[in-house]
Each structure stands twice: as structure tokens, then as C-alpha cells.
Amino acid sequence: MSRLFRAVIMGPPGSGKGTISERIARGFGLQHLSSGDFLRENIASNTEAGVLAKTYIEKGLLVPDHVMTRLLLPRLEEMTCHSWLLDGFPRTLAQAEALNSSCELDLVISLNIPLETLKERLSHRWIHQASGRVYNMCFNPPRVQGVDDITGEPLIQQDDDKPEALVARLRHYKDVAKPVIDVYKAKGILHTFSDTDTDRIWPYISSLLSAKIPTDIADAQRASTH
Numbered sequence: 001m002s003r004l005f006r007a008v009i010m011g012p013p014g015s016g017k018g019t020i021s022e023r024i025a026r027g028f029g030l031q032h033l034s035s036g037d038f039l040r041e042n043i044a045s046n047t048e049a050g051v052l053a054k055t056y057i058e059k060g061l062l063v064p065d066h067v068m069t070r071l072l073l074p075r076l077e078e079m080t081c082h083s084w085l086l087d088g089f090p091r092t093l094a095q096a097e098a099l100n101s102s103c104e105l106d107l108v109i110s111l112n113i114p115l116e117t118l119k120e121r122l123s124h125r126w127i128h129q130a131s132g133r134v135y136n137m138c139f140n141p142p143r144v145q146g147v148d149d150i151t152g153e154p155l156i157q158q159d160d161d162k163p164e165a166l167v168a169r170l171r172h173y174k175d176v177a178k179p180v181i182d183v184y185k186a187k188g189i190l191h192t193f194s195d196t197d198t199d200r201i202w203p204y205i206s207s208l209l210s211a212k213i214p215t216d217i218a219d220a221q222r223a224s225t226h
């Protein structure tokens with residue numbers, strides 16, 4: 001069995017994690033696991049962890065580390081035969097330490113995007129809540145405004161995507177993400193990208209992954225996901 005590839009993508013709300021994760025999953029066959037989507041699935045299926053997580057998310061708080069790791073690490077154990085890309089986890093040092101004790105990461109991508117760009121992007125972000133599909137009226141609009149391309153169900157804008165909520169979320173993100181970034185910088189696996197345009201960042205990320213992911217793994221993953 002060829003060695004598997006383990007990566008994490010980090011960045012503040014609106015930085016393009018979801019957008020870039022989709023492109024990485026499509027182009028390199030890595031399984032994309034978004035902590036936010038995984039929580040929404042647990043909330044939708046009313047699991048014990050989902051019910052508990054909902055009480056925090058509804059207040060705009062992070063889900064406590066022990067709940068998050070207890071939920072996510074078993075999910076990663078189910079993916080031992082896949083190369084994967086984690087999006088939205090780890091967010092805190094405790095989560096990073098829990099992850100590092102259960103597996104060795106190959107690469108961490110950190111997106112460093114200006115506040116004004118984040119504000120602009122999130123003011124145009126529309127989401128199909130049930131699937132987590134993300135649209136942007138300026139970047140990737142739905143075929144019909146306000147309606148999900150696949151289900152035809154209405155799209156919503158998240159309250160905490162509003163500019164007044166973003167500054168607080170950004171400050172909180174920076175506070176909790178900094179020690180995590182420092183850990184991965186010290187491990188020599190952190191790659192930071194700064195730009196206002198995802199399409200300008202993408203070629204650099206794509207060539208980094210092409211260099212880092214051995215071709216036998218990429219080919220095997222693409223074959224297994226088609």
C-alpha cells in the first residue's frame with residue numbers, strides 16, 4: 001500500500017479554505033473533510049455530539065476541544081486508507097496536539113488574506129445550508145440568484161458573515177490559530193499564501209502539491225475517487 005498523504009488547510013473565515021479544498025480534492029484526489037460540514041451532518045442527524053455542538057455554534061462559539069477531537073479523530077480513523085485534506089480542524093493548539101498524537105501531517109497550507117478582502121467576499125457569500133455548498137455573487141454565482149444549483153432550495157447568508165461580526169471572528173481566529181501556525185512552522189511543513197484572489201494563489205498551491213504528493217499516491221487516489 002503506497003504511503004498516504006495528510007494535509008491541513010487553515011485560514012480565517014472567508015479566506016478561501018472551502019474553495020481551494022474543493023479544487024485540491026478534484027485535482028489530487030485527496031478526501032476533503034471540512035469540520036464545519038461534519039458538524040452540520042451531526043446536527044442534521046441529531047447525534048449526541050451534534051446536539052451538544054449546536055448549543056455552541058448557535059452562540060457563535062467554537063465547539064469545545066474535547067468534543068471536537070472526540071468527534072473528529074474517530075472519523076479520521078475511518079479514513080486510514082485515504083489521503084486526506086482537513087479544513088477547519090485543527091483550530092486550537094489543543095486540537096493540533098490531539099491530531100499530532102494520532103497522525104503525522106505532510107503539509108499545512110495557511111491562507112493569509114487581508115480583512116477588507118474577507119469582508120468583501122463574505123458580504124456576497126450565499127450558502128445552501130443542507131449541503132454546505134458555497135456560492136458568491138461576484139466569484140461563483142448560482143445559476144439562479146438565491147437558489148441552490150443542485151436542489152433548487154433557497155440559499156441563505158450566515159449572520160456571522162456580516163461585516164460587524166467579522167472583525168470579532170477574525171481577531172478570535174488570529175488568537176487561537178497563531179500557536180497552531182507556530183507549531184507547524186517549527187515542524188517545517190507550513191506553507192503560507194497571501195493574495196486577494198484565489199485564482200492567483202491556486203497555481204502556487206497546485207505546483208506545491210504536485211511536488212509534495214508522490215505521483216503513485218495521486219494516481220491511486222484519483223483512480224479510487226473516480
Ligand SMILES: Nc1ncnc2c1ncn2[C@@H]1O[C@H](COP(=O)(O)OP(=O)(O)OP(=O)(O)O)[C@@H](O)[C@H]1O
Nearest residue numbers: 012013014035036037057061062063068088089091
Ligand atoms: N475545529 C473546530 N473547533 C471548534 N469549533 C469548530 C471547529 N470547526 C467548526 N467549528 C464550529 O462550527 C462552526 C461552523 O464551522 P465552519 O467552518 O462551517 O464555519 P466558520 O468557521 O464559522 O467560518 P468559515 O467557514 O467562513 O471559516 C464554527 O463557527 C464553529 O463554531
Ligand SMILES: Nc1nc2c(ncn2[C@H]2C[C@H](O)[C@@H](COP(=O)(O)OP(=O)(O)O)O2)c(=O)[nH]1
Nearest residue numbers: 014015016017018019121125135136139197198
Ligand atoms: N471575489 C472572490 N470571491 C472568492 C474568492 N475566493 C473565494 N471566494 C468566495 C467564495 C465564498 O463565497 C467566499 C469565501 O470563500 P470560502 O471558500 O467559503 O472561504 P472559507 O470560509 O471556507 O475559508 O468568497 C476570490 O478569489 N474572489
